[in-house]
Amino acid sequence: MSLPIIDLHCDLLSYLARIPNASAFAGDEIACAYPHLTAGNVQMQVCAIYTDVKPISMDLAWKQAEIFDTLVSKESDSFSVFDCKNLPSDGTVSLFASIENAAGLGAEATSWTEIYGQFDRILEKTKKLAYISLTHHTENRFGGGNYTEGIGLKDDGKKLLDYMSGKKIPVDFSHTSDLLAEGILNHIEQANLDIPIIASHSNYRAIWDHKRNLPDEFAQEIIRRKGIIGVNFLRAFLDTEVPERLFEHILHGFEIGGKKAQAFGADYFYTQDFADPNRFPFYFPLAEDASQYPSLLESLSNKLDSESLENLAYKNVLTFYQNLHS
Secondary structure, three states: OOOOEEEEEEOHHHHHHHOOOOOOOOOOOOOOOHHHHHHOOEEEEEEEEEOOOOOOHHHHHHHHHHHHHHHOOOOOOOEEEOOOOOOOOOOOEEEEEEEEOHHHOOOOOOOHHHHHHHHHHHHHHHOOOOOEEOOOOOOEOOEOEOOOOOOOEOHHHHHHHHHHOOOOOOEEOOOEOHHHHHHHHHHHHHOOOOOOEEEOOOOEOOOOOOOOOEOHHHHHHHHHOOOOEEEOOOHHHHOOOOOOHHHHHHHHHHHOOOOOOEEEOOOEOOOOOOOOHHHOOOOOHHHOOHHHHHHHHHHHOOOOOHHHHHHHHHHHHHHHHHHHOO
């Protein structure tokens, strides 16, 4: 099925920043390499600036911002920067940067002057940001990640949200603890902040009971606020044994009211240096790389009508960012 595809999350930038001799065209190394993207008709790909909670995180985040700028340079015949209004008409894959883990904006002892400076220079380098995740799996100075217990939104997290307000940058719920998600919602309401909410690469806890997945209450709040939710292709968050569970997650998103919200957020990243053998294979064959989107849509064609398939493939995300940047 030939529809344009928009995907809300991949880790191409951290792969290019960390791995010696890495290439955006190395289809044998990463599932979101350019050949896979073009084979899958991916016309816009969000590329996360990912960092762990380490002293080098700010430097690594800046390095990824510079790589993004190089990929979308005017000299590139392969990539362009997403303009938030239209899909590319020149045959390139348009890219949109995001921040996965605000540790890349500020280490644990970084001053707020430095944090604001890092935020501003990354935004200047990338032109726009698709979203910011306050955390990854673990705790940082801003709040608790999805694998933490009893840690919600911290004072520094509130301060970062205050700085984000009005900048047309959504906050991402894909790596929040439940307490952090609740704290973000409460602070946005209490401080009357102008911040959209999305989940860039998340599945549904109602289908697969995992801390990494969204409970329906948060998913429906994102839907109520006219946000978007990208389904994650990682086996660990779908069902470790049943490939077709991917379709159940997508259909569940529609069933709880997400016809205008459900999207793709595959979460393709470099897996070859991953230490835990239990995670292999990371992806089922039906979603093993970005070339699989047409066959995934074909598999859903007897379960969703043509409008819903179009919404899922690209229209929900495109409409969201068109409205945000209108």
